[in-house]
Amino acid sequence: MITSARNPAVIAARKLARGQARARSGRFLVEGAQGLSEALAAGARPLTVFATPEAAGEHRELLAAAAAAGAEHRMVTAQLLADLAQTLTPQGLVAVVASVVRTIDQIDDPGGLAPAPSMVCVLAGVSDPGNAGTVLRAADAFGADALATTAGSVDLESPKAVRAAAGSLFHLPVIAGADWPRLAAALRDRGLLLIGADPHAEATVDEVPLERPCALVLGNEAHGLPDPVRADLHHLARLPQYGRAESLNLAAAAAVLLYACARRQRLVTGGQR
Amino acid sequence: MITSARNPAVIAARKLARGQARARSGRFLVEGAQGLSEALAAGARPLTVFATPEAAGEHRELLAAAAAAGAEHRMVTAQLLADLAQTLTPQGLVAVVASVVRTIDQIDDPGGLAPAPSMVCVLAGVSDPGNAGTVLRAADAFGADALATTAGSVDLESPKAVRAAAGSLFHLPVIAGADWPRLAAALRDRGLLLIGADPHAEATVDEVPLERPCALVLGNEAHGLPDPVRADLHHLARLPQYGRAESLNLAAAAAVLLYACARRQRLVTGGQR
Numbered sequence: 001m002i003t004s005a006r007n008p009a010v011i012a013a014r015k016l017a018r019g020q021a022r023a024r025s026g027r028f029l030v031e032g033a034q035g036l037s038e039a040l041a042a043g044a045r046p047l048t049v050f051a052t053p054e055a056a057g058e059h060r061e062l063l064a065a066a067a068a069a070g071a072e073h074r075m076v077t078a079q080l081l082a083d084l085a086q087t088l089t090p091q092g093l094v095a096v097v098a099s100v101v102r103t104i105d106q107i108d109d110p111g112g113l114a115p116a117p118s119m120v121c122v123l124a125g126v127s128d129p130g131n132a133g134t135v136l137r138a139a140d141a142f143g144a145d146a147l148a149t150t151a152g153s154v155d156l157e158s159p160k161a162v163r164a165a166a167g168s169l170f171h172l173p174v175i176a177g178a179d180w181p182r183l184a185a186a187l188r189d190r191g192l193l194l195i196g197a198d199p200h201a202e203a204t205v206d207e208v209p210l211e212r213p214c215a216l217v218l219g220n221e222a223h224g225l226p227d228p229v230r231a232d233l234h235h236l237a238r239l240p241q242y243g244r245a246e247s248l249n250l251a252a253a254a255a256v257l258l259y260a261c262a263r264r265q266r267l268v269t270g271g272q273r
Numbered sequence: 274m275i276t277s278a279r280n281p282a283v284i285a286a287r288k289l290a291r292g293q294a295r296a297r298s299g300r301f302l303v304e305g306a307q308g309l310s311e312a313l314a315a316g317a318r319p320l321t322v323f324a325t326p327e328a329a330g331e332h333r334e335l336l337a338a339a340a341a342a343g344a345e346h347r348m349v350t351a352q353l354l355a356d357l358a359q360t361l362t363p364q365g366l367v368a369v370v371a372s373v374v375r376t377i378d379q380i381d382d383p384g385g386l387a388p389a390p391s392m393v394c395v396l397a398g399v400s401d402p403g404n405a406g407t408v409l410r411a412a413d414a415f416g417a418d419a420l421a422t423t424a425g426s427v428d429l430e431s432p433k434a435v436r437a438a439a440g441s442l443f444h445l446p447v448i449a450g451a452d453w454p455r456l457a458a459a460l461r462d463r464g465l466l467l468i469g470a471d472p473h474a475e476a477t478v479d480e481v482p483l484e485r486p487c488a489l490v491l492g493n494e495a496h497g498l499p500d501p502v503r504a505d506l507h508h509l510a511r512l513p514q515y516g517r518a519e520s521l522n523l524a525a526a527a528a529v530l531l532y533a534c535a536r537r538q539r540l541v542t543g544g545q546r
Contacts, residue, residue, distance in 0.1 A: 134522045143515025164522070171517040206536075242416025242535055244444040248528060249407045249437070255525035256532045262515055263479075 028157035042170035055092025117145035133164025140168035301430035315443035328365025390418035406437025413441035
């Protein structure tokens with residue numbers, strides 16, 4: 001049982017709350033039994049599982065599965081676990097997992113972006129981890145083939161993003177921190193229309209060809225689509241707004257756009273894509 | 274210039290972060306120039322405006338408008354303002370404003386719920402203030418006539434909800450903490466179908482009559498629709514989901530549902546409701 005916050009394994013894990021440490025180590029944190037279970041089901045590689053004695057008792061099978069996948073099991077006090085989890089209601093278990101996101105260099109690898117995708121979501125400069133994770137969850141729910149983020153966008157393996165994604169990080173390929181010109185070329189090569197969300201666009205989502213295979217591109221919460229991204233897009237579209245709100249929350253807008261696209265694609269193909 | 278955290282006006286304002294103090298005083302906090310400006314435009318009554326000297330210099334006209342509306346202006350240090358605002362990036366200005374939400378007793382009053390609404394959003398047990406505020410913003414964006422919360426739901430005048438609503442609290446009538454049977458009766462009396470969101474419903478949103486005037490009812494993030502609410506609904510509907518996500522984030526699901534309803538109502542009426 002680890003009881004000291006100065007234990008090297010605890011110190012190393014706690015550092016993974018910071019992007020630099022994640023980038024350097026190629027590891028990130030997954031909280032809770034549900035998260036670890038999704039990670040294992042997706043073939044992700046857990047390296048260490050920290051659990052309180054209570055959680056270890058409750059999740060014996062899960063810990064055995066993690067051990068079989070190569071994870072080291074470390075018992076910790078509830079206080080240390082709460083420090084690691086950074087949530088107000090930690091669930092007694094935090095795992096250090098090998099990074100699951102891919103670089104643009106790996107986009108063609110097995111498990112990367114499919115050769116003929118129907119719908120891809122792109123975050124171009126999104127900065128809030130909660131928003132990014134929520135968009136990933138919506139992309140998963142509406143059947144996106146992949147999600148990509150451009151260089152300078154928030155890290156989807158940050159604890160807040162992982163939490164907001166609620167397991168979806170393990171459900172679809174995520175290409176992270178991509179150089180935009182290379183990403184745009186890869187998406188176009190796969191026959192995707194590049195459609196950007198812009199509240200000031202002339203066309204509404206009903207007026208752009210969402211029924212065709214497309215990449216839906218979302219910009220920064222405050223500044224919208226970066227100019228170099230905007231210049232490469234085939235269409236800009238806005239959501240129809242009937243009331244007085246200045247704009248939708250980014251994650252809400254993304255969910256609506258993904259829904260509208262998935263629905264149109266299935267209406268056109270009679271439920272099959 | 275107030276410099277002490279023990280100043281009675283500062284102490285009273287800081288207490289408004291808590292629901293009990295808001296309920297007792299009938300006041301809540303609005304952060305930032307944009308928020309205060311929206312409050313004034315909507316005819317809300319500011320009682321006190323706390324501003325740093327820098328913000329006061331930058332927003333002279335706004336402070337004059339607030340004073341004309343009866344607000345007392347108090348200059349505070351940046352440190353005190355940061356304490357009041359509870360955000361990492363306070364904008365130099367926090368206003369104490371008289372509550373703008375209505376009780377179920379005021380639902381028929383002028384400015385309450387219109388006699389023949391097309392779309393109303395109901396939060397039945399939603400507990401996260403960020404979610405509730407984001408739903409209010411989406412309800413505003415998609416032209417809902419009003420939003421209502423049931424007793425036991427989160428307070429839309431809590432600082433986090435006000436921030437997430439981004440001004441929408443001042444754009445449409447909000448009926449708060451309503452007794453469900455009375456609210457349901459008032460909605461039915463206005464000819465609204467009661468349609469609940471439930472990820473386990475048999476019907477999708479395309480299969481329920483969203484084109485008719487309706488109240489869209491959302492339940493708790495973890496527990497869904499409360500049983501007494503569920504029992505009174507005309508229809509349950511789920512969003513079509515094509516991927517592997519267990520469910521959408523509540524605010525994302527609400528945004529999609531509001532969009533789908535607003536769109537169907539306008540398609541049916543040729544853009545006019």
